[in-house]
Amino acid sequence: MPMETFVAEAILTRIEISKDYLNFSAGHFTLFSATERENLHGHNFRVRCAVTAQVGEGGLTFDYVILKRALKELCDALDERMLLPLESPYLRIERRDGLVLAHFADERIPFLDRDVLLLPIRNVTIEELAPLLLGRLRAHPEIAAMAAAIRAIELGVSSGQGQWAIAQSESVSA
Numbered sequence: 238m239p240m241e242t243f244v245a246e247a248i249l250t251r252i253e254i255s256k257d258y259l260n261f262s263a264g265h266f267t268l269f270s271a272t273e274r275e276n277l278h279g280h281n282f283r284v285r286c287a288v289t290a291q292v293g294e295g296g297l298t299f300d301y302v303i304l305k306r307a308l309k310e311l312c313d314a315l316d317e318r319m320l321l322p323l324e325s326p327y328l329r330i331e332r333r334d335g336l337v338l339a340h341f342a343d344e345r346i347p348f349l350d351r352d353v354l355l356l357p358i359r360n361v362t363i364e365e366l367a368p369l370l371l372g373r374l375r376a377h378p379e380i381a382a383m384a385a386a387i388r389a390i391e392l393g394v395s396s397g398q399g400q401w402a403i404a405q406s407e408s409v410s411a
């Protein structure tokens with residue numbers, strides 16, 4: 238029986254990471270228009286990731302423990318905060334005397350500075366959180382250092398069972 242040989246450099250493999258500890262509990266409200274929004278509430282958001290990479294001669298793409306560690310750091314940075322979008326066309330953010338005041342329509346919604354995390358997104362939706370976290374993952378020093386082997390990254394954010402937004406990028410080095 239001839240020995241099967243694989244041309245390792247031609248093999249691309251998708252490493253998928255989906256761990257219960259990749260989550261963050263956060264408050265938010267979705268903005269639907271200049272006058273319509275949800276009431277403030279929270280979710281246990283979940284994060285998952287898939288990296289398509291080249292299998293090297295040693296039979297390894299990269300150490301996925303590094304990926305898991307980076308993803309956990311991203312989740313921890315958003316955990317137990319009230320998330321507010323800095324780039325919404327409908328919300329104005331004012332910081333004053335240790336407070337964050339969110340101005341929406343005729344409402345002025347106060348938060349303590351310590352409880353708020355302002356994010357460079359247009360809305361705190363899963364479809365805005367996913368690309369934000371994907372960009373942060375790509376910029377993570379240990380992930381950027383793997384750029385040569387990584388062909389694509391997908392990152393998903395879920396606000397509840399069975400509903401995900403998946404952001405993807407074709408190359409870390411781009």
Ligand SMILES: Nc1nc2c(c(=O)[nH]1)N=C([C@H](O)[C@H](O)COP(=O)(O)OP(=O)(O)OP(=O)(O)O)CN2
Nearest residue numbers: 265266267275278280361362363364396397398400
């Ligand atoms: N396109 C989007 N639409 C909505 C988003 C979003 O991120 N993107 N988010 C919301 C709210 O966060 C809302 O709280 C979601 O609640 P819901 O879907 O009800 O979440 P559940 O986990 O309770 O879902 P069930 O189907 O009720 O189990 C709204 N729209």
